[in-house]
Amino acid sequence: xxxxxxxxxxxxxxxxxxxxxxxxxxxxxxxxxxxxxxxxxxxxxxxxxxxxxxxxxxxxxxxxxxxxxxxxxxxxxxxxxxxxxxxxxxxxxxxxxxxxxxxxxxxxxxxxxxxxxxxxxxxxxxxxxxxxxxxxxxxxxxxxxxxxxxxxxxxxxxxxxxxxxxxxxxxxxxxxxxxxxxxxxxxxxxxxxxxxxxxxxxxxxxxxxxxxxxxxxxxxxxxxxxxxxxxxxxxxxxxxxxxxxxxxxxxxxxxxxxxxxxxxxxxxxxxxxxxxxxxxxxxxxxxxxxxxxxxxxxxxxxxxxxx
Amino acid sequence: xxxxxxxxxxxxxxxxxxxxxxxxxxxxxxxxxxxxxxxxxxxxxxxxxxxxxxxxxxxxxxxxxxxxxxxxxxxxxxxxxxxxxxxxxxxxxxxxxxxxxxxxxxxxxxxxxxxxxxxxxxxxxxxxxxxxxxxxxxxxxxxxxxxxxxxxxxxxxxxxxxxxxxxxxxxxxxxxxxxxxxxxxxxxxxxxxxxxxxxxxxxxxxxxxxxxxxxxxxxxxxxxxxxxxxxxxxxxxxxxxxxxxxxxxxxxxxxxxxxxxxxxxxxxxxxxxxxxxxxxxxxxxxxxxxxxxxxxxxxxxxxxxxxxxxxxxxxxxxxxxxxxxxx
Numbered sequence: 354x355x356x357x358x359x360x361x362x363x364x365x366x367x368x369x370x371x372x373x374x375x376x377x378x379x380x381x382x383x384x385x386x387x388x389x390x391x392x393x394x395x396x397x398x399x400x401x402x403x404x405x406x407x408x409x410x411x412x413x414x415x416x417x418x419x420x421x422x423x424x425x426x427x428x429x430x431x432x433x434x435x436x437x438x439x440x441x442x443x444x445x446x447x448x449x450x451x452x453x454x455x456x457x458x459x460x461x462x463x464x465x466x467x468x469x470x471x472x473x474x475x476x477x478x479x480x481x482x483x484x485x486x487x488x489x490x491x492x493x494x495x496x497x498x499x500x501x502x503x504x505x506x507x508x509x510x511x512x513x514x515x516x517x518x519x520x521x522x523x524x525x526x527x528x529x530x531x532x533x534x535x536x537x538x539x540x541x542x543x544x545x546x547x548x549x550x551x552x553x554x555x556x557x558x559x560x561x562x563x564x565x566x567x568x569x570x571x572x573x574x575x576x577x578x579x580x581x582x583x584x585x586x587x588x589x590x591x592x593x594x595x596x597x598x599x600x601x602x603x604x605x606x607x608x609x610x611x612x613x614x615x616x617x618x619x620x621x622x623x624x625x626x627x628x629x630x631x632x633x634x635x636x637x638x639x640x641x642x643x644x645x646x647x648x649x650x651x652x653x654x655x656x657x658x659x660x
Numbered sequence: 661x662x663x664x665x666x667x668x669x670x671x672x673x674x675x676x677x678x679x680x681x682x683x684x685x686x687x688x689x690x691x692x693x694x695x696x697x698x699x700x701x702x703x704x705x706x707x708x709x710x711x712x713x714x715x716x717x718x719x720x721x722x723x724x725x726x727x728x729x730x731x732x733x734x735x736x737x738x739x740x741x742x743x744x745x746x747x748x749x750x751x752x753x754x755x756x757x758x759x760x761x762x763x764x765x766x767x768x769x770x771x772x773x774x775x776x777x778x779x780x781x782x783x784x785x786x787x788x789x790x791x792x793x794x795x796x797x798x799x800x801x802x803x804x805x806x807x808x809x810x811x812x813x814x815x816x817x818x819x820x821x822x823x824x825x826x827x828x829x830x831x832x833x834x835x836x837x838x839x840x841x842x843x844x845x846x847x848x849x850x851x852x853x854x855x856x857x858x859x860x861x862x863x864x865x866x867x868x869x870x871x872x873x874x875x876x877x878x879x880x881x882x883x884x885x886x887x888x889x890x891x892x893x894x895x896x897x898x899x900x901x902x903x904x905x906x907x908x909x910x911x912x913x914x915x916x917x918x919x920x921x922x923x924x925x926x927x928x929x930x931x932x933x934x935x936x937x938x939x940x941x942x943x944x945x946x947x948x949x950x951x952x953x954x955x956x957x958x959x960x961x962x963x964x965x966x967x968x969x970x971x972x973x974x975x976x977x978x979x980x981x982x983x984x985x986x987x
Contacts, residue, residue, distance in 0.1 A: 372765030380753045486747035490810075493713045493745075494766035495738045660715050 369496035373504030395520040398463050399527055408455040449591055457620045460524035462588035465612045467520050468513040472551045473579050475509040476558035476571035489660040502654045506555050513551035514544045532622045539618040546639055550611040553643035556650035563657040588612050607642040610635040664688040665818055665850040670721030673707050681707040683874035696865035697854040700967055704874040705854035709822050713743055725818055742816030746823045748803045750795045756806050757791040767814040781809040801832035821853035837864055858959040870966045877966035885962040891915050892931030893955050897923045899948040911941055
């Protein structure tokens, strides 16, 4: 190797990070079927969960059992009753979910669900690299263990941002009702908070699987944790209506803050008093979670990421 | 700078505080040498390689590569070595060329340099025509060649080959040997390889260390090791049942004679010359030789002798001789 080349090499510390990240991303965007499925996934969820769980329809005149009014109501009175019920329904919905339609509420919850699933698969990628021998090859090069872990975290975060974008677009097509504060920059805010939570979550899934040698381990971890994490958050249901023990968990769960941030950016209007904290607090909470989880993953990798 | 490219002193690896995988081994590899670690499965070959390439930390002892300590200066070590691992480690979802560039990236080699170098190396291992095909479509031999060229992307001064021909057919194995020889010639590299194929060690290595139970049993050139067994083996039978042991023992170059059933096993130096002498001597005494075979010692015997996987009896050795040249 000439001296000139040696000089060039030493400048490129992050070269390896991007190479490894891009390798993981290529497995996804270069495989048309995998890529298509990632796009289809939120559409299916949105159609099944978002549209079928139409909680708003519960609070309508049609759902109220016929009461025999004596004397019978006049048409004008019926109209008054109907609008009163509709007003009541809107107010119940707004107080419960912060918006008048449940679809908008759950559609933004699906951003969190998609991110959680994408992040949870990064644990598998570590085990897979170990099984195929790629990990030991990478470990024998000058690339540090931290960069190997960070590349997995980064690729999970970038994929999650892409997925979040798809969810948002699909939601808009399906009739998402924007909040009064919505601007084009809100979508950038969604990407930012999704990037952070995906970093944190994927770091956790990677850390759990640092020593795993069997592909069943990350699968078991994924099955055990993903649904409880999503249900113990505000993704599908408001925290204040949960039993108190679950509220404690949901209030610690960083996914709750992610979902809250996404809703504040996209669908909530001013004057929502029901929801604790604020957008800056959500970002701070998720940001600190991401920083701590990633740091733990990197530090543990120095000791535990081996062949 | 000393001539020793690799130097190990009391290198030891103990797993879980109990299992001694590598037990205080000492050896040194000189510049431009192909040094082979030969031993049965589980002898400690791969553990030794993993310590030298800084994947495992030694429990005790030390080793250095080009003067850099493997435990303390692992970035320097990693920059100067290349690895061709036992498994196929190339990413199946990428093409051969993409894999080469990825390897280069991991060494921090800029794309301006690595693009050309990747093509050169793929040409070298005759994969240039397949460079844009996904690795999952490659045959075993092609993947092995890709591993080889990936291991060379950083122009290593020392190349580690861990069981380079494991599971390959005979043709591919011989082709791989030719590549290894070419590498040594073309780049003047020092090569450290492990194998459990005796003929591979014999064909490739300048020096061999036989390792078993984590200990180096013997180090030497293949010729030295074979010579250490003390000569060729002549197996003969005569028509009558007379005992010719005493007679044969008196012949020049004959080291030892033993009777095995109807045949005699004669250990002698320089068998090609000694065999006719024996036939001549026997004829003079009126014995008719009905059968005779001569075999040269192979690394097999050396190996079996040091790894103790067979009886060390002379008879046993004679009956296990690999390449028998019938006369």
